[in-house]
Amino acid sequence: MAKKIDKKAAILDAMLDLVVKRGFHDAPMSALARKSGASPGVIYHYFPSKNDLIRALYQRVAAVKHRAFFEGYSHDMSARESLLHIWLNAYRFYRTHRKEARFLDQYLSSGYCKTSEDEEAESADPTVKRIMKWMRPKKHGGVLKDLPPEAIDSLTLGLAASLAKAPKAFSKDTLTRIAETVWTAIAEE
Amino acid sequence: MAKKIDKKAAILDAMLDLVVKRGFHDAPMSALARKSGASPGVIYHYFPSKNDLIRALYQRVAAVKHRAFFEGYSHDMSARESLLHIWLNAYRFYRTHRKEARFLDQYLSSGYCKTSEDEEAESADPTVKRIMKWMRPKKHGGVLKDLPPEAIDSLTLGLAASLAKAPKAFSKDTLTRIAETVWTAIAEE
Amino acid sequence: MAKKIDKKAAILDAMLDLVVKRGFHDAPMSALARKSGASPGVIYHYFPSKNDLIRALYQRVAAVKHRAFFEGYSHDMSARESLLHIWLNAYRFYRTHRKEARFLDQYLSSGYCKTSEDEEAESADPTVKRIMKWMRPKKHGGVLKDLPPEAIDSLTLGLAASLAKAPKAFSKDTLTRIAETVWTAIAEE
Amino acid sequence: MAKKIDKKAAILDAMLDLVVKRGFHDAPMSALARKSGASPGVIYHYFPSKNDLIRALYQRVAAVKHRAFFEGYSHDMSARESLLHIWLNAYRFYRTHRKEARFLDQYLSSGYCKTSEDEEAESADPTVKRIMKWMRPKKHGGVLKDLPPEAIDSLTLGLAASLAKAPKAFSKDTLTRIAETVWTAIAEE
DNA sequence: AATGAATGAGGATTCATTCAT
DNA sequence: TATGAATGAATCCTCATTCAT
Structure with a gap:
């Protein structure tokens, strides 16, 4: 369960980086997956959609x-x-x-x-x-x-x-x- | 030749609107074409790329x-x-x-x-x-x-x-x- | 009328170059126009279509x-x-x-x-x-x-x-x- | 994992057919997708670009x-x-x-x-x-x-x-x- | 004859999202 | 939980061709 939090946090961290480095345009989920080390699948396990993910961030x-x-x-x-x-x-x-x-x-x-x-x-x-x-x-x-x-x-x-x-x-x-x-x-x- | 300027301006105007209303993410060229009344083709006749168009704006x-x-x-x-x-x-x-x-x-x-x-x-x-x-x-x-x-x-x-x-x-x-x-x-x- | 022939020849020459340098794929009419010094319009004045132009060549x-x-x-x-x-x-x-x-x-x-x-x-x-x-x-x-x-x-x-x-x-x-x-x-x- | 190979092979097979039947010019990815039974998306999952696909072939x-x-x-x-x-x-x-x-x-x-x-x-x-x-x-x-x-x-x-x-x-x-x-x-x- | 702006269908490619495993 | 192959609509952009001037 610490893992859960870690992964969620890692995803948010990666998105933060991504948006800061490349902007909201050009922050695709594929890049997020790569950066965060999470598969596209799990990302959607933690966040219902990209919009929700960004709002959560x-x-x-x-x-x-x-x-x-x-x-x-x-x-x-x-x-x-x-x-x-x-x-x-x-x-x-x-x-x-x-x-x-x-x-x-x-x-x-x-x-x-x-x-x-x-x-x-x-x-x-x-x-x-x-x-x-x-x-x-x-x-x-x-x-x-x-x-x-x-x-x-x-x-x-x-x-x-x-x-x-x-x-x-x-x-x-x-x-x-x-x-x-x-x-x-x-x-x- | 006045037309040329008009069309260029119309395209830039439409992009301004689009970006303001929907953000850089979600400002596709297709919507720009619709809004500006210019075909996708001409837009690229006036601006080499979306990036250039935005920079020009x-x-x-x-x-x-x-x-x-x-x-x-x-x-x-x-x-x-x-x-x-x-x-x-x-x-x-x-x-x-x-x-x-x-x-x-x-x-x-x-x-x-x-x-x-x-x-x-x-x-x-x-x-x-x-x-x-x-x-x-x-x-x-x-x-x-x-x-x-x-x-x-x-x-x-x-x-x-x-x-x-x-x-x-x-x-x-x-x-x-x-x-x-x-x-x-x-x-x- | 010597001009006519010259222009036609220039177009064919340019296409020859283009095809040899870049291949049939990647030999667009726009590039041909640039290379040959003829406007897209005139090219179509001399040749009914790209296919015909290539066959003529x-x-x-x-x-x-x-x-x-x-x-x-x-x-x-x-x-x-x-x-x-x-x-x-x-x-x-x-x-x-x-x-x-x-x-x-x-x-x-x-x-x-x-x-x-x-x-x-x-x-x-x-x-x-x-x-x-x-x-x-x-x-x-x-x-x-x-x-x-x-x-x-x-x-x-x-x-x-x-x-x-x-x-x-x-x-x-x-x-x-x-x-x-x-x-x-x-x-x- | 056998599937993976199959799909890759099916894509290459379809491209071979396409190129032979219609030439490098006129071998669009859309046709490849249709012929191979793979969606445009997966093709790019297996091959980074059309060029790479053709080189692989x-x-x-x-x-x-x-x-x-x-x-x-x-x-x-x-x-x-x-x-x-x-x-x-x-x-x-x-x-x-x-x-x-x-x-x-x-x-x-x-x-x-x-x-x-x-x-x-x-x-x-x-x-x-x-x-x-x-x-x-x-x-x-x-x-x-x-x-x-x-x-x-x-x-x-x-x-x-x-x-x-x-x-x-x-x-x-x-x-x-x-x-x-x-x-x-x-x-x- | 000549121009080059204009068209829009079609090209390669991406991307949010799903789903079988 | 987790994976990553799969989807297909949507993206940016190109290109043969047309047409008003």
């Missing part, structure tokens, strides 16, 4: 990302502390999971996911809910300037993702400085 | 985007004015060319382009060169805070692109306010 | 070959002289028309010609008829040993064709010696 | 031919006996394998084989090497007259192939007589 990656983002986060942090903490976590995740980052980019832009369930799952999480409470403009009960949510997202997590794509990693100091700059820019007062 | 889109970004820009603008101007142009472009925006996202994340020629062409432009001169940290001869280029890019054009993805358009006032917030955040002093 | 080649074989032949030669003369002509033709030789090989083995008219035309020639009279076993009124016609053909013209395929040309002396050896082998007495 | 045919030529041959035969034996074998092979003969003609003249590996394999065989030792002019250590190798080949195997193309088979007596005529013609003394 997305969910695995999303779960890992979610865990990484909130690692070490505690409810008694201030809004500022929370943001800085999560922001650094995000950078670290994107930096240490470059394949996953590239996969997410592609998955989200490719329209491979037709359903909107994906995000719903995310926003159902109580921790996320709590954070979202103050991660919004003051006039909506939060602590931030009056900026559209898209702007807030882009200026925080979007920035972390962009920075993680740089060829070299940034020092914690640099990152903290940047995070504080951002905080100043978006926080009210 | 990218180049067309990139050229339009480039023109849009610098529309109305003049060399006697101050750094601040330039940024605000281009930033608004970018937002407008992404807003009025949503298909193009989605295509670019997908093209760049899918690895459909293996060559790096694409960006090189962009940065060879003299206007871009001139702007890039001051769009960098003060210590490198620019007017900005000491931030990595990825951060600058994300905080400016990345933000514009994100905002453009919002369901509703923002008023010019809102946009200007956001742009100024950003300027304050990244400009030195 | 065959006929041109066959005619040239026929002329070459009987060049300098005169009716007052003895059987032995005739054979030697024609045999040397054949060798010379295959040697100086290597493309034509390769084309003939291919044309005849490929079944591109479904009709048997091709050979009929040849054997209708009065000169050929006269020669064929004594190029047969004595008991059928000829001057040769009792060998099947296939053997005679192979030992004479077949041999000439084979020799012509050698990398280097043979001297006239060598050829004459070989021809005499053959004559001795197949002539009665 | 050639190699199979060449191997059969090779075996047939040397059937019953023993090293203690005299040169004369060897030649006669192999010559008769050759005739028999071409006579009983007319499709194979036509295929070889076409394969070799069509330039479908670009590689020269094909012949190399043949001449690496030790039996062939041994025979080739005396199948050459006396002055090169053989037992034959001073004739170019092309001539020797044409006068022996070429002749056998030609005879086999005759509508009717020849009696063993006739063949032996012809073989002896040839031997006399090419052997020294």
Whole structure:
């Protein structure tokens, strides 16, 4: 039964690699079989279809990302502390999971996911809910300037993702400085 | 001969639509033929292969985007004015060319382009060169805070692109306010 | 009108080249157009179809070959002289028309010609008829040993064709010696 | 696993038929699939491409031919006996394998084989090497007259192939007589 | 006569998926 | 569970041929 999990994981790993290296177009099941060491037959034993397999991969990656983002986060942090903490976590995740980052980019832009369930799952999480409470403009009960949510997202997590794509990693100091700059820019007062 | 251009354009238009609606995976030439009203044969008369066709589409889109970004820009603008101007142009472009925006996202994340020629062409432009001169940290001869280029890019054009993805358009006032917030955040002093 | 002939000839020349270089499979009209400098349209002005074009080419080649074989032949030669003369002509033709030789090989083995008219035309020639009279076993009124016609053909013209395929040309002396050896082998007495 | 071989063989058989009946041009994979009873998919499971399939067919045919030529041959035969034996074998092979003969003609003249590996394999065989030792002019250590190798080949195997193309088979007596005529013609003394 | 864009059936090949073993 | 041969529709692309100009 450990085997089961291993094989499933191996298949997902191989698909991750494949999609990152060659794109969703040009990621055939035959190549997946070769790469993963699983026969076409077993792949379909574990996943009902290619679509399901890819969605499963997305969910695995999303779960890992979610865990990484909130690692070490505690409810008694201030809004500022929370943001800085999560922001650094995000950078670290994107930096240490470059394949996953590239996969997410592609998955989200490719329209491979037709359903909107994906995000719903995310926003159902109580921790996320709590954070979202103050991660919004003051006039909506939060602590931030009056900026559209898209702007807030882009200026925080979007920035972390962009920075993680740089060829070299940034020092914690640099990152903290940047995070504080951002905080100043978006926080009210 | 006007027809020639028309047909080529029609094919590219149809491919843009197709990729945006269904993704690079699931954008077969047969569907393109149907959509564009061109026979499979002629498509290959105009483009040597599907790859070339997609690259040509990218180049067309990139050229339009480039023109849009610098529309109305003049060399006697101050750094601040330039940024605000281009930033608004970018937002407008992404807003009025949503298909193009989605295509670019997908093209760049899918690895459909293996060559790096694409960006090189962009940065060879003299206007871009001139702007890039001051769009960098003060210590490198620019007017900005000491931030990595990825951060600058994300905080400016990345933000514009994100905002453009919002369901509703923002008023010019809102946009200007956001742009100024950003300027304050990244400009030195 | 000289142009007409030139263009037709250019097309046939190009096809000869094409077939010899790439084979009947892989000799598309598009390549022919490129090579010959004629547009697809004109090719179809001169030849009703690809099949006809190839048959026309065959006929041109066959005619040239026929002329070459009987060049300098005169009716007052003895059987032995005739054979030697024609045999040397054949060798010379295959040697100086290597493309034509390769084309003939291919044309005849490929079944591109479904009709048997091709050979009929040849054997209708009065000169050929006269020669064929004594190029047969004595008991059928000829001057040769009792060998099947296939053997005679192979030992004479077949041999000439084979020799012509050698990398280097043979001297006239060598050829004459070989021809005499053959004559001795197949002539009665 | 016997099935595997069967299917591969069935595919090759069908291709042999196809090429012989319709030529290399006009031997589409679709027709092959129909004829062989294999789906397009499996054909590509067994052979990476049409080219490889045809080369494989050639190699199979060449191997059969090779075996047939040397059937019953023993090293203690005299040169004369060897030649006669192999010559008769050759005739028999071409006579009983007319499709194979036509295929070889076409394969070799069509330039479908670009590689020269094909012949190399043949001449690496030790039996062939041994025979080739005396199948050459006396002055090169053989037992034959001073004739170019092309001539020797044409006068022996070429002749056998030609005879086999005759509508009717020849009696063993006739063949032996012809073989002896040839031997006399090419052997020294 | 000449062009070359246009056609669309047909070519080789791939690929998600199934199924006998 | 696992295999990998088998399927056949769908893919990208070609090619003989036509036709408006």
